[in-house]
Amino acid sequence: MKKVTIIGSGNVAQHLLKAILHSSELHLQQILVRKIESVENLIDPTKIIINYGDLLESDLYIIAVSDSAIREVSLNLPFSNRLVAHTSGTMPLDSMSEKNRRAVFYPLQTFSKTKSVDFKKVPLCLEAENLNDLEELKALGSFISNNVNLINSQQRKSLHVAAVFVSNFANHLYTIGEEICKENNISFEILKPLIKETAEKIFYLDPKHAQTGPAIRGDQNTIDAHLNFLKNSEYNKIYKLLTESIQHDR
């Protein structure tokens, strides 16, 4: 069994931890955290460590911490020439100390602590400094996901921007939808099938051709009525800008 060590305790670290614990081919060697409490119910306590000096040998060390902490963590590792990957969508390979063999293990998914995720379906975006490490990373990744991709730094950067649009921003539109429902005493439940269908549609139709609604129809009466309805100036601006953007695509 291949040994993997996780460093970090945030959403990505915890979902990775669960995926590795569920895998019959990977062995979770240790998890290094700042506070034991953050993961103590998830795993055998003897595997939780808080000192870099207690790190045992592993086939892969995954640094799953915030972007700004990656460099410091990589410098703190008390060994060299081992395979070390970060999980960031943004940071380049050389954000890590060069004393180890650097790699990226970026799971392209939105993780919240209270919602479980089928890790087998999470696209893993992998990158390494040399071909051997890339092969090793691919093998390790494929033990927890069926969706393993070789993605270079430039592609990863663009993917991360795209992910913000399709996930964070889409979710913000759901928040606005919920807000409008609340203000008008309507249950948000009624919008959920529409949200689900809109997302599922892209598996059948590319989104450009799946577009419906007043903007793509050029239905100016409805657009004007909606803008008139939206007293919140921020929502009004978002409505205008996205309507124009849809119409530029026609």
Next chain:
Amino acid sequence: MKKVTIIGSGNVAQHLLKAILHSSELHLQQILVRKIESVENLIDPTKIIINYGDLLESDLYIIAVSDSAIREVSLNLPFSNRLVAHTSGTMPLDSMSEKNRRAVFYPLQTFSKTKSVDFKKVPLCLEAENLNDLEELKALGSFISNNVNLINSQQRKSLHVAAVFVSNFANHLYTIGEEICKENNISFEILKPLIKETAEKIFYLDPKHAQTGPAIRGDQNTIDAHLNFLKNSEYNKIYKLLTESIQHDR
């Protein structure tokens, strides 16, 4: 069996037609269209008519045409005092001629011709001028959907605005994500699990609390890097506006 007649041949009309044909409790009386070809493969040709004069008696007539044509269609109906509903999210009840008993039968879903929809899960938003008709409409609606809602005109109007945000605008963000992928030689496939998970998450967490990403984290380094990456000025504007809006919600 209750008899229903559809007027129109667009996306909503066709999905309604299929739902009624699948129902064992509703009988499709006729469908009135401008061009027989638009629905000729979907139904027994004797039920397709093109003249208002050929309309038979029905328990419900559903006007599923564009908003701007609803009034004219309602005026053309050669009978009075029957139950007639339109399917628009925007138009008021009195957009129809008062010679019939007016109602609304608004399916809150995104319909494309080439993608089938489980109509049982489509929220129906119903409204009628009197209580008897509302009860009748509820009974008819519940034969094709398990999600029947009484929604007044003001609520329906706000729901329609909310639907534009969570569906048309969210779909446009998917289009932008696909565009960014294309420009960087990445398959859009890799974003699909993220899109699906983001939409499914709202069934477990309300969207405000499900938010992740650089905006909600206040990760200005990543935000700046993304804005710098986005050379398309429209995408850049959308990124800025939605990031600010997420941050106002914090």
